[in-house]
Amino acid sequence: xxxxxxxxxxxxxxxxNILAMVANMYYNSNLTQNQIAERLYTSRSKISxxxxxxxxxxxxxxxxxxxxxxxxxxxxxxxxxxxxxxxxVVKVKSTETENIERSIGQVAAYYxxxxxxxxxxxxxxxxxxxxxxxxxxxxxxxxxxxxxxxPIMGAANTPIPAHDAIDLAKELAMAYGxxxxxxxxxxxxxxxxxxxxxxxxESIKDCLELSRRADVILTSVGSVSYKSWKGFLNEExxxxxxxxxxxxxxxxxxxxxxxxxxxxxxxxRIIGLSFxxxxxxxxxxxxxxxxxxxxxxxxxxxxxVVNTLIVDEFSAEGMMEIAK
Numbered sequence: 001x002x003x004x005x006x007x008x009x010x011x012x013x014x015x016x017n018i019l020a021m022v023a024n025m026y027y028n029s030n031l032t033q034n035q036i037a038e039r040l041y042t043s044r045s046k047i048s049x050x051x052x053x054x055x056x057x058x059x060x061x062x063x064x065x066x067x068x069x070x071x072x073x074x075x076x077x078x079x080x081x082x083x084x085x086x087x088x089v090v091k092v093k094s095t096e097t098e099n100i101e102r103s104i105g106q107v108a109a110y111y112x113x114x115x116x117x118x119x120x121x122x123x124x125x126x127x128x129x130x131x132x133x134x135x136x137x138x139x140x141x142x143x144x145x146x147x148x149x150x151p152i153m154g155a156a157n158t159p160i161p162a163h164d165a166i167d168l169a170k171e172l173a174m175a176y177g178x179x180x181x182x183x184x185x186x187x188x189x190x191x192x193x194x195x196x197x198x199x200x201x202e203s204i205k206d207c208l209e210l211s212r213r214a215d216v217i218l219t220s221v222g223s224v225s226y227k228s229w230k231g232f233l234n235e236e237x238x239x240x241x242x243x244x245x246x247x248x249x250x251x252x253x254x255x256x257x258x259x260x261x262x263x264x265x266x267x268x269r270i271i272g273l274s275f276x277x278x279x280x281x282x283x284x285x286x287x288x289x290x291x292x293x294x295x296x297x298x299x300x301x302x303x304x305v306v307n308t309l310i311v312d313e314f315s316a317e318g319m320m321e322i323a324k
Contacts, residue, residue, distance in 0.1 A: 004042045019054040026051055027060065071313045078309070078316060081323045082301045085283070086111075086308040089316045097290075100312045104129070104289040105136030108218075108310050111285070112137065115216060116145060116176065123152040123214035123273070124172060125251050126165040129287050130220050134168050138175040147178035150211045152219075153251045153272030154187040172218075181207045185271045187252050192268040204271070212277055217284040219306075222249045223296040248296025250286075250305060251278055257295060257322070259303030279305045286310070294318025 007015065025031045025039075026047075033051070037044045054060045069091040078087050090107050092100050116122075124130065149172045151165035166182050173180035185204050189195050198204055224246045241264075245256040253275040254262045261267075261275045278284060286306040288297045291314045298319050300306045311319070 004040055004046070007046075016057070016059065019050055019057065019059050022047060022050050023054045023060045071316070074313055074316045074320070077320055081320060082298075082309075083304070084301065084307060084309055088310045090310070090312050092312050092314070095314065100289045100314070101129070101132040102136070104287060104310060104312055105133045108133040108285075108287050109137045109140065111308075111310060112216075112218070115283070116147060118146055120147045120216065121210060121214045122147055122149045122172065123211045123217040123281065124149060124165055124168050125152055125217070125219040126156050126163055126168060127220040127222065128160075128163055129289055130168055130218060131160075131163045132289075133218070133287055134172050134175070138171050143175070144177035147173065147176050148181065148210065149173040149176075149178060150181040150207055150214065151183050151272075152211045152214070152217060152278065153270070154183050154185040156187045156252075181210060183207045183271065187271060188266055188269050189271060190269070195269055195271060198271060208271075208273070211273055212280075214281050215283070217278060217281045218287070219250050219278075219284060220287050221293055221296045221300045221306075223290075223293040224248060224254070225292070225295065247299045248293070250300055251275075253278075255299045255303055257299050257302075259299045259301070259305075261303070275303070275305065279303070283308055288312070288315045291315045291318045295322055298322050 004018070007018065010018070022036060022040075025036050026033065031039075033044045033047045037047045040047070051060070055062070071089040071091050074089040075087050078084065078089065088107050088111060090103050092103050149169045151169050153165055155164050155166055157164075169180045169182070183204055185198050189198065199208070224241050241254060241262075244262060246254040246262055247257050248255060251272050252270045253267065254264060255275075256262060284306050285308040286297070286300055288309070288311045294315055295318075297309070297311065297315060301309060301319075
């Protein structure tokens with residue numbers, strides 16, 4: 001098609017006709033850009049530019065039908081209140097926990113799929129919310145992508161082992177057909193000296209080094225007032241944390257409503273990434289589906305650790321009420 005050589009000098013109608021033809025070949029006939037270029041005696045880069053122009057002019061309209069509804073008004077408000085790169089506020093049909101967890105699981109799985117690439121390193125923390133997200137991914141998103149999933153913290157010794165970072169790392173990796181690593185150590189140890197000694201173990205040291213290079217970290221947020229660590233930290237400790245302004249924790253690091261990490265003695269006994277190391281990750285995705293964790297979510301976002309938030313609209317309401 002020699003006239004493509006004069007494409008820049010064509011009338012608007014002529015360009016429109018050619019762009020529509022190229023778009024039909026690409027989107028409806030499923031020809032590759034190389035195949036179209038060969039048929040029209042031009043370069044692949046020119047076809048790529050023409051497809052982009054077709055989208056910009058509205059000749060091609062891509063309508064993505066997400067399997068859920070988003071509250072776009074809340075998303076706009078949340079972006080104005082918090083410094084977030086990405087946010088998804090999910091509409092839910094009822095306040096039932098099961099319904100919210102299912103909707104959040106779908107959205108988180110869909111979002112993760114959109115950013116997962118070959119050879120990516122995914123760090124993961126622990127908790128009930130992440131358990132439901134990973135279970136949804138495992139049941140619905142079987143793929144074959146060579147990724148590596150690694151815990152960002154030692155074992156939290158939760159009452160339900162499947163909620164711990166070790167099990168979650170394995171299940172998420174298997175869902176994508178990737179690899180996983182373990183940190184064979186508890187999250188908190190009895191002394192700084194023991195921590196320093198354990199960090200000399202090659203398996204622990206190598207796993208933590210890998211987690212520091214994570215491209216994406218998946219986490220939820222624990223709430224002090226909601227007692228989401230009840231059974232791991234005793235009631236007296238939890239009350240003590242509340243009394244000094246703690247609202248939540250990520251990866252064992254407790255912070256206040258402004259997102260400032262609290263200088264607790266247990267910080268020196270944590271086996272896992274530091275608060276600053278988590279903050280240094282390219283993208284930390286925090287998933288929240290419980291309004292009782294709204295204060296913890298506000299602190300997490302304000303800390304700068306979280307730059308992508310996936311949240312149900314009830315929890316988003318709670319966050320906005322606190323922040324305004």
